[in-house]
Amino acid sequence: MDRRAVNNKPILLVEDNPDDVTFTLRAFRQNNIGNEVVVASDGEQALQVLLPSSAARAFQPALVLLDIKLPKIDGLDVLRRIRADPRTESLPVVVLTTSNEETDIVGAYRLGANSFVRKPVAFSDFLNVAKMLGMYWLVLNQPAPEWASGG
């Protein structure tokens, strides 16, 4: 296996629950994931960060961690707009949410989510989830080249 560089671009965490933000940051730290984490606390903020109306080339995170139930614009709507815009259509989006409702899972995949992960109740399990997400999306996964996301 060839040695890959760790993707050190920022991670966009779309999460309205401040406790979950705390745990996610802590879990990254405990797993030595040093990427900058940009937090958007609702769907509207997430879209402002990702798809600013003025810029042709926008913020390109290594990964979007997207909650579903969000104030203002919900996660699935955010996902729909991410996929509809040429600047973000290839962005890796992992839905990270409390629900395991089949309608949410099916909806997320239909809209082009790259993965659907349920947040476990136990923090030790969540640590493990963060570790595996970091390992997969920041190390193992090969993202689309820069030129593919420019509009």
Added chain:
Amino acid sequence: MAEPVRGNLAGPPRYPSVPVGPDQLQALVDHTSAVIYMRDLDGRYMVVNREYERLFHLRREEIVGLTDHDLFPAEIADEFRANDLLAASAGAPLHVEEVAPGNDGPHTYITVKFPLLDAAGKPYAVCGISTDITARKRAEEQVRQLNAELEQRVRDRTAELEASARELDAFAYSVSHDLRAPLRSMHGFSEVLLADYAGTLDDQGREYLQRIQANVTRMGRLIDDLLRLSRVTRTGLNRERVDIGAQAAEIIDELRGAEPGRCLQAVIADDLVTTGDPHLIRLALENLLANAWKFTGKREQGTIGVGAVRQSGNQVFFVRDNGAGFDMAYAGKLFSPFQRLHPTSEFEGTGIGLAIVQRILSRHGGRIWAESEPGKGATFFFTLTSDDPEWTDGP
């Protein structure tokens, strides 16, 4: 030797032929419940029968020479007249439904009208025989109304059901999203305290935090099980061919894979094929077999049997184990959600599994019941169809 009686061979005995006179014909038309009348081509009454007199409170002497326009509202008289002319011109009997006023509102008649022809074959009068079918009409109308009401009631009930299903969906969705988040906070901050403040906590303090975490984890499992139970009700039912034996074998393999150290003998009968929703039946079997697996955990040699028996012509499936069993005095509680017959310390569980199984079977129209004795294992019997003559109660 007697002469053969020819009459008997030739047919019914003959009566002397008596000419039938006008009085006799009048008697005949007067003793029927039909309304009989004759009008000339100008619509003037020539004759009516007694039923006519009774119905319209007129004597025949008074009617002769009058027209329907003298007797009835114009609209009704116009219709009678039109039918008379139609019968006269058709030259053949005309069958129509007519409405005439009665003591208790309009009455409907089925009427036969036919023309009387003169020697030249020209019509000179029209006879009518009208039979009152109001009672039948009213009964038909009543049936129609009852049907309409019933349909409306079915529509209302269906709408109510759909509304409550939507409500249940929304409720489950909210539970699924919102109820687990506070648990994550409780578990997570307990973890933070344990990790970051270990120095300021004594053993007792740490143990309390761990107990909080254990309970939070358990609550998370309860919420998940509740959602699983509600999902069984919320998902559609597709009937297909299902091989219960093959499903049971797969599930037992999975249980073995998860706990390879266990020594357990599984006996699965052949030909356990039935019709039902494969996903739901698999879920029911998973719960039944996981129970059997769990409650045989303390046996040196656990045994699980899956089979079927015939009971009053029905296929009754069973899952049998030689595990801990239970006291039949509590059998009624088995299938209610969150009812447990063993302490959590002895056997882990939330008490939702058998409630899920029961709901799956009742959605198929079947049922489940159990036989057991403490320490001697348990057998769970179930059917997947409702044509069980012994079963009269239940949902």
